[in-house]
Amino acid sequence: xxxxxxxxxxxxxxxxxxxxxxxxxxxxxxxxxxxxxxxxxxxxxxxxxxxxxxxxxxxxxxxxxxxxxxxxxxxxxxxxxxxxxxxxxxxxxxxxxxxxxxxxxxxxx
Amino acid sequence: xxxxxxxxxxxxxxxxxxxxxxxxxxxxxxxxxxxxxxxxxxxxxxxxxxxxxxxxxxxxxxxxxxxxxxxxxxxxxxxxxxxxxxxxxxxxxxxxxxxxxxxxxxxxxxxxxxxxxxxxxxxxxxxxxxxxxxxxxxxxxxxxxxxxxxxxxxxxxxxxxxxxxxxxxxxxxxxxxxxxxxxxxxxxxxxxxxxxxxxxxxxxxxxxxxxxxxxxxxxxxxxxxxxxxxxxxxxxxxxxxxxxxxxxxxxxxxxxxxxxxxxxxxxxxxxxxxxxxxxxxxxxxxxxxxxxxxxxxxxxxxxxxxxxxxxxxxxxxxxxxxxxxxxxxxxxxxxxxxxxxxxxxxxxxxxxxxxxxxxxxxxxxxxxxxxxxxxxxxxxxxxxxxxxxxxxxxxxxxxxxxxxxxxxxxxxxxxxxxxxxxxxxxxxxxxxxxxxxxxxxxxxxxxxxxxxxxxxxxxxxxxxxxxxxxxxxxxxxxxxxxxxxxxxxxxxxxxxxxxxxxxxxxxxxxxxxxxxxxxxxxxxxxxxxxxxxxxxxxxxxxxxxxxxxxxxxxxxxxxxxxxxxxxxxxxxxxxxxxxxxxxxxxxxxxxxxxxxxxxxxxxxxxxxxxxxxxxxxxxxxxxxxxxxxxxxxxxxxxxxxxxxxxxxxxxxxxxxxxxxxxxxxxxxxxxxxxxxxxxxxxxxxxxxxxxxxxxxxxxxxxxxxxxxxxxxxxxxxxxxxxxxxxxxxxxxxxxxxxxxxxxxxxxxxxxxxxxxxxxxxxxxxxxxxxxxxxxxxxxxxxxxxxxxxxxxxxxxxxxxxxxxxxxxxxxxxxxxxxxxxxx
Numbered sequence: 001x002x003x004x005x006x007x008x009x010x011x012x013x014x015x016x017x018x019x020x021x022x023x024x025x026x027x028x029x030x031x032x033x034x035x036x037x038x039x040x041x042x043x044x045x046x047x048x049x050x051x052x053x054x055x056x057x058x059x060x061x062x063x064x065x066x067x068x069x070x071x072x073x074x075x076x077x078x079x080x081x082x083x084x085x086x087x088x089x090x091x092x093x094x095x096x097x098x099x100x101x102x103x104x105x106x107x108x109x
Numbered sequence: 110x111x112x113x114x115x116x117x118x119x120x121x122x123x124x125x126x127x128x129x130x131x132x133x134x135x136x137x138x139x140x141x142x143x144x145x146x147x148x149x150x151x152x153x154x155x156x157x158x159x160x161x162x163x164x165x166x167x168x169x170x171x172x173x174x175x176x177x178x179x180x181x182x183x184x185x186x187x188x189x190x191x192x193x194x195x196x197x198x199x200x201x202x203x204x205x206x207x208x209x210x211x212x213x214x215x216x217x218x219x220x221x222x223x224x225x226x227x228x229x230x231x232x233x234x235x236x237x238x239x240x241x242x243x244x245x246x247x248x249x250x251x252x253x254x255x256x257x258x259x260x261x262x263x264x265x266x267x268x269x270x271x272x273x274x275x276x277x278x279x280x281x282x283x284x285x286x287x288x289x290x291x292x293x294x295x296x297x298x299x300x301x302x303x304x305x306x307x308x309x310x311x312x313x314x315x316x317x318x319x320x321x322x323x324x325x326x327x328x329x330x331x332x333x334x335x336x337x338x339x340x341x342x343x344x345x346x347x348x349x350x351x352x353x354x355x356x357x358x359x360x361x362x363x364x365x366x367x368x369x370x371x372x373x374x375x376x377x378x379x380x381x382x383x384x385x386x387x388x389x390x391x392x393x394x395x396x397x398x399x400x401x402x403x404x405x406x407x408x409x410x411x412x413x414x415x416x417x418x419x420x421x422x423x424x425x426x427x428x429x430x431x432x433x434x435x436x437x438x439x440x441x442x443x444x445x446x447x448x449x450x451x452x453x454x455x456x457x458x459x460x461x462x463x464x465x466x467x468x469x470x471x472x473x474x475x476x477x478x479x480x481x482x483x484x485x486x487x488x489x490x491x492x493x494x495x496x497x498x499x500x501x502x503x504x505x506x507x508x509x510x511x512x513x514x515x516x517x518x519x520x521x522x523x524x525x526x527x528x529x530x531x532x533x534x535x536x537x538x539x540x541x542x543x544x545x546x547x548x549x550x551x552x553x554x555x556x557x558x559x560x561x562x563x564x565x566x567x568x569x570x571x572x573x574x575x576x577x578x579x580x581x582x583x584x585x586x587x588x589x590x591x592x593x594x595x596x597x598x599x600x601x602x603x604x605x606x607x608x609x610x611x612x613x614x615x616x617x618x619x620x621x622x623x624x625x626x627x628x629x630x631x632x633x634x635x636x637x638x639x640x641x642x643x644x645x646x647x648x649x650x651x652x653x654x655x656x657x658x659x660x661x662x663x664x665x666x667x668x669x670x671x672x673x674x675x676x677x678x679x680x681x682x683x684x685x686x687x688x689x690x691x692x693x694x695x696x697x698x699x700x701x702x703x704x705x706x707x708x709x710x711x712x713x714x715x716x717x718x719x720x721x722x723x724x725x726x727x728x729x730x731x732x733x734x735x736x737x738x739x740x741x742x743x744x745x746x747x748x749x750x751x752x753x754x755x756x757x758x759x760x761x762x763x764x765x766x767x768x769x770x771x772x773x774x775x776x777x778x779x780x781x782x783x784x785x786x787x788x789x790x791x792x793x794x795x796x797x798x799x800x801x802x803x804x805x806x807x808x809x810x811x812x813x814x815x816x817x818x819x820x821x822x823x824x825x826x827x828x829x830x831x832x833x834x835x836x837x838x839x840x841x842x843x844x845x846x847x848x849x850x851x852x853x854x855x856x857x858x859x860x861x862x863x864x865x866x867x868x869x870x871x872x873x874x875x876x877x878x879x880x881x882x883x884x885x886x887x888x889x890x891x892x893x894x895x896x897x898x899x900x901x902x903x904x905x906x907x908x909x910x911x912x913x914x915x916x917x918x919x920x921x922x923x924x925x926x927x928x929x930x931x932x
Contacts, residue, residue, distance in 0.1 A: 006924035014297055015639070015665040018923035029923060034301040050681045053669040055642035062642035064669040064677060069642075094376070101929060 003091070003098035009035065010095070017052040017061075022104055028052035029090060029097065030072055032059050038072035039090035039099055045070075045083030125149035125422070126211045126218050128201050128366065129226035133395030133411040135161030135182050137224065140419030142191050148423060151193045152218050154211070157249055158198030160188060165408055167253045168439050171282030177250060204370040206388055222390055222422060225367055225378060229360040229396035229406070234270065238332030244354045247279045252355075259353035260286030267291070268341045268351040270329055272299040274438060276357030277312075280321050281440040283355075291349050292316070293327035293341070295358075298627065303436045303447040305638055307463070307470050308486040310627035314468075315443045360406055362397045375399040382428045384418040394418050400429060409434050435496050437489070446492035449482030449499045450474065457481070462513045463634040470631060472638070473513055478506040491515035532585040541586065542579045547572035549586060556590045563587065581608060604643035606635050611647060611863040618651050624659045626652065626666070640666075647864035650751070653787060654859050657900040670749035673920075674908045675731055683731060684724045685711070686748035687738050688784065691758045691776035691796075692719030701741030709734050718755030718793065720746055732917040735909035744907035751865075752787045753794075753855075756780040757805065761798035761815070770815035772798035775844055779813075782848055783855060785905035786897070789862035789871065792855060807835045810868040811851055820847045824854055824880070825872040833869055836877055838884070853884050853893040860896075 012018050012031040019042055020027040026042040028051050038059065042052050049065030059072045069078040070085050077083040089100035127134050130153055138161075141148060153160075159181075166180040188195050196213055203212040210217045231246025233239050243259070245252045256279070259265055265288050269280045272294030284290045292299075298309025299316075313323045328344035332354055341349045362377035373379045373387035377399035384392045394414045396405055405411060413429060420427035435448035460473040469487035473480055473495070480498040494516045498505060505512055537550035547570045555569040566572055566583055573583045587595045602608050609617070614633065623629050629648050630639065640648065649666035664672045675683035687702065702721055706713050709730050711723035726734055735745075747754060758776030762768040776796040783792070795806030796813045806812030808828035812835045814821045819842040823835035838854065841847055857880065862871040872880060884890055912920075 004924075004926065004929065006926070011918075011923050013665055013919075018919070020924045020926055021922045022926045022929065026922070033305075034296050034298075047679070048681075050677075053673070053677065053681075055645060055668070056665065057639055057641045057645065058637060060641075065679065067642065097923075099924075101926065104926075 001089070001100050002102045004101040006097050006099050008095050009037070009092055009097060011097075012037070015056040017054075017056060019050075019052045020099060022101075024104065026050075026052075027088060027099065027104060028061075029099070030056055030061060032056055032072065035092055037090050037092060037097060039088040040070070040072060040075060041086040043085070044068055045077060045085050046081070051085070122147065122150045123221040124219055125151045125222045125224065126220040127151065127153040127224040127226055128211065129228055129395070129397075130155035130157070130159075130161045130197065131226055131228045131395055132161070132164055132408055133228075133415050134224065134226035136412050136415035137226070137394060137419055138183070138191070138193070140416055141422065144419065145423055146191065149222070151191075152211075152220075153188075153193055153195055153197075154199060154201050154213060155195075155197045156200050157251075159250070160184070160195060160197060162250075164249070165439075167247075167250070168278040168282055170250075171253050171256055171279065172285040173282075201366060204366060204391075206370055206391065209390070220390075222392065224418070225386070225391065225393040225397060226395050227363040227366060227397045230363045231356055232359040232361045233356050234329070234358050236329060236331050238334060238338070239356070241332055241334045241338050242336070243334065243338030243352065244332060244356060247275050247355055247357050248360075256283060256353060256355065257286065260288045262352065265289070265352040266350045267353045267355065268293060268349050269355045269357055270341075271355075271357035271359065272296075272323065272325070273302065273357060273359070274300065274436065276355070277316070277443075278439055279355045279357055280316070281319070281443075283353075284319060284321050288352075289322075290320075291322040291324065293329055293343070293349075294323070294325050295327060297325055299323065299325070300436075300438070300445075300447075303484075304445065304486075305472065305484055306627040307472070307631045307635075307638070308445060308447070308484050310625065310631055311468055311470055311486045312438075312443055312445060316440075319442065360396065362399070362404060364397050367393065367397065375402070377404050382417070382430070383421040384414055384429060385421070392418055392421070401431065403431050407434055407436070433496070433500050435492070437492075444485075444487055444489045446483065446485045446489040446496075448492075448496050449480075459638065460513045461636055461638075463631060465632045465634060471513055475505065475509070475512075478504050478509075480505055480512070532582065533589045541582050542570075542572035552583060552586045553590055556587065561587075561591060561595065580613070603647060604641055606637040606640050606644050607633060609633060614648065615651055615655075615861070615863070618648075618655055624652065624656045626663065650787060650789065650864050653904075654900070657903045662904075671751070673728065673731065674735075674745055674749065674912060675726065676749040678724065680725075682725045682727055684722050684748070685726050685731070685734055685738075686716070686720050686722045686746040687743040688746040688780075689720050689743075690780050691756055691773050693758075693773060693777065694721075698741060698743060701738060701743065705734050705737045708737070716748070716755075718748075719757050720748065720755060722748065728920055729922075732913045732920050736913045739907070739910050739913065745909045747784065750787070751790050752785070753780070753783040753792050756783075756794040756796060757809070758796045759798045759803035761796075765798055767801060768798035768815070769817050770798060770820070772796045772804065772813075772815050775813065775815075775820075775847060776804075778844065778848060779851060782852060785907075786855070786859070786901060787904060788855065788859050789864050790867045792858075792868065794851070808832065809835065811835075811854060813847060813851075819843065822847060822850055822854075825869040825877065827867060827869045829867075831869070836872075838877075838881065849890060849894055850884060852897050853890040854880070856893040856897040857883060859900075860893075 006020050017028050017030045027039050028042040030038045042050055044051055044063040046068045049063040051061050051063055053064045054062045060069050061072055062069050068081050075085040075087040088103050091098050161183040163180040163182050169175040170177055199213050199215055201211055201213050210219050231248050245255045267283045267288045267290045269276045269292045272292050280290045280292045298306045299312050316323055330342045330344050333340050338351050338354050341351050364377050367378040368374055377397055378386055378393040380386055380393050380398045380400050384394055386393050395411050417427045417429040433449055438445050458475045462471040471485045474482035479502050483495045535549050539549045541547055541549050551570050552566055552572055555566055560566055560569050573580045603611055617633055621632055623632055645666040649663050652660040653662050669677050675685050677683055706723050709726055712725050714722040716722050756776040756779050758773045761772030792810045794811045795804040795809040797804040797806045798815045800814055806814055808826040812823050812826055821840050822838045824838045826835035827833040839850055858868050
């Protein structure tokens with residue numbers, strides 16, 4: 001694991017999202033509750049919509065393009081839709097957000 | 110007070126030094142002295158000039174319910190009886206681990222075993238003014254007495270920074286002492302570590318009923334005062350008078366001694382499961398320890414640690430484990446309970462029970478047939494039973510259906526019955542509508558009197574006319590009484606989060622004066638914790654439309670286009686469309702648009718609404734292109750909103766040989782009046798200078814045709830999925846009348862339309878006759894315009910300039926790791 005500091009919890013609005021740019025694509029980091037974050041690929045499994053621009057509810061994200069809904073924990077599409085987005089470990093420590101950068105590289109490679 | 114070292118003690122006796130006389134070390138001493146009173150020769154230091162007392166009972170002391178003497182756990186006699194040397198009021202200045210001595214202000218003490226129990230210190234936010242006299246933490250008797258002293262002046266005001274457990278107990282205590290109290294909390298709801306939003310909302314309500322003012326999302330800027338605290342300033346300019354400021358923003362482990370002694374540190378002093386630090390003869394216990402990445406602030410795990418440490422010191426095997434803890438608030442009248450993990454999640458099921466009338470909220474979180482978390486508010490009678498289920502990991506599959514009703518509903522009964530049969534079996538005196546006290550018999554009587562519909566029952570008996578949560582029951586009574594004569598209305602609820610329709614929710618938001626989203630979720634018995642992508646934008650719109658001054662628009666409840674003030678395209682880029690009032694522009698504006706288009710490599714499109722659209726703008730570039738267009742005097746064209754889009758005009762009398770009135774000028778006036786307002790769906794206007802209708806006004810939401818005698822206003826046209834001609838609303842003589850009627854129509858739509866219904870759909874539902882009837886009354890019309898103006902005082906501002914100034918960073922990635930090595 002290589003925990004990489006990507007910013008502070010308060011950089012992300014409650015029930016909002018920000019992206020992290022990497023050489024292998026964008027990662028979306030979601031804040032689902034006061035102190036709860038998830039990281040996934042920013043690309044919808046359907047037509048590549050930017051998930052970070054969707055509406056966050058519970059621990060789920062609705063894609064802004066065609067309303068596909070994904071679990072932020074498992075990455076699985078919800079309901080009748082079939083699809084999967086990649087999830088990455090992210091944690092909060094002293095208000096800082098730490099993303100497991102090795103996992104980002106590993107899952108792409 | 111302390112006595113000289115007890116030299117008559119046996120030499121074989123091990124010397125133990127404890128630094129800190131808090132709750133953990135108090136419990137440790139009790140364990141040791143119960144098990145083996147002569148095992149150690151003990152010396153205890155405490156920076157406070159007193160021994161162990163029950164620190165968590167300081168709240169009742171502050172509230173005046175207890176005296177300090179009542180909460181002392183170990184008095185002088187106890188230390189004397191147990192041969193403990195006390196060095197209270199003396200600070201420890203260092204530890205020499207080589208020589209195994211503790212260095213106190215009044216001399217050294219040698220140890221065989223050293224216990225660090227230094228606890229924690231309140232975290233004082235280092236804002237300007239934090240060091241003024243009158244700023245206190247809430248930790249010890251001195252702090253408590255400072256608060257009691259401040260309250261002696263009955264006119265005094267207190268500000269508590271931090272709406273967690275400690276802050277709220279301080280606030281309640283200060284209020285009991287008669288002070289004006291304001292709680293400032295940085296998060297969106299109180300006790301955000303322990304409660305979800307619904308419970309936080311109820312708690313806030315209850316505190317406000319007790320006269321405590323609560324401000325959430327409060328950013329404290331500074332504390333101001335000349336020689337002592339006088340007031341607190343917030344970022345938004347709010348000023349709060351304060352004779353005392355209580356900082357309850359959290360605690361920090363007090364670890365300086367451990368750090369200076371060179372022990373292994375994390376956020377606190379690292380210990381193993383036997384409470385041993387990196388030095389085998391030095392132990393730590395309580396709030397100053399870190400175990401397995403955890404630090405501790407509640408008393409239950411501290412007591413566990415004390416027991417483990419006592420056993421370890423006495424040579425018995427014991428292991429500390431982090432276990433489930435529960436939280437209750439010691440404020441009378443605010444019954445809450447939280448335990449375990451209460452976040453939503455895949456594979457986790459929520460069982461939510463809300464009783465708006467009794468102000469009860471309960472949420473159980475179930476995973477793999479085990480209860481893993483619980484949040485309750487208003488009725489916590491069964492909390493211990495639920496906590497037991499969580500701790501024991503009991504299989505709850507059998508009682509799943511009735512679990513939320515608590516232990517008394519378990520075992521027997523619980524057969525799932527046909528709901529209609531259940532309603533049929535109800536006695537006539539059974540209450541159906543709690544709000545209006547309507548029983549089943551009243552409804553049956555109304556039905557026997559000829560009522561056949563839900564609306565009829567509402568009018569006749571008032572049942573289901575207030576909070577609406579009994580609507581289903583009333584319908585079942587109708588179905589039981591009328592048999593096939595009644596079909597339960599197939600009106601669809603908004604989404605799976607609620608049984609209520611859009612119309613119900615609109616009505617109830619107004620009737621119950623619900624002004625926040627958590628209020629809607631709780632009072633209207635939402636079935637999910639915070640809605641979904643379908644209901645949230647609708648509820649957000651209803652709230653901002655009904656309470657423009659009180660409700661805070663929530664960007665996170667908006668579709669991407671309205672959050673980012675630009676239209677997202679299929680490749681994730683955006684289109685940017687500046688406003689061109691009435692479709693008029695100038696060479697300078699066109700130069701600015703062209704320059705921006707070149708600079709940001711935009712595709713350029715002329716739209717059907719007489720505007721110029723710049724396509725293919727990257728999200729990161731949005732603030733920059735907006736700023737450029739703002740510099741040229743242009744504002745957002747709102748080509749992306751459920752709000753006023755465009756007013757299309759023809760050239761009118763300025764140029765046209767057939768024009769009868771200044772259609773362009775009127776179009777510009779209407780656009781300047783209506784822009785920036787949010788509506789249930791998009792709104793488009795057209796103003797044509799003569800019946801030839803070059804502005805295609807008769808397929809708009811509102812169309813105006815200028816004629817020699819004045820203006821023909823028609824509404825409810827469509828040219829999208831449906832094509833429909835407008836219908837005449839009224840003919841008027843002056844531009845001022847046009848403006849008043851159009852504004853009143855838009856406001857009526859704003860206040861009554863269902864979210865995502867275009868105006869023509871809404872008019873079809875309510876009937877054009879009703880719209881005409883409402884608007885033809887000049888008082889009603891003026892009142893609608895007044896309410897529209899109030900809303901515009903908040904919402905008529907250029908969102909581009911606002912976002913460039915205040916939110917530009919949100920358009921950038923939070924981090925750029927493209928330079929990180931990919932190996």
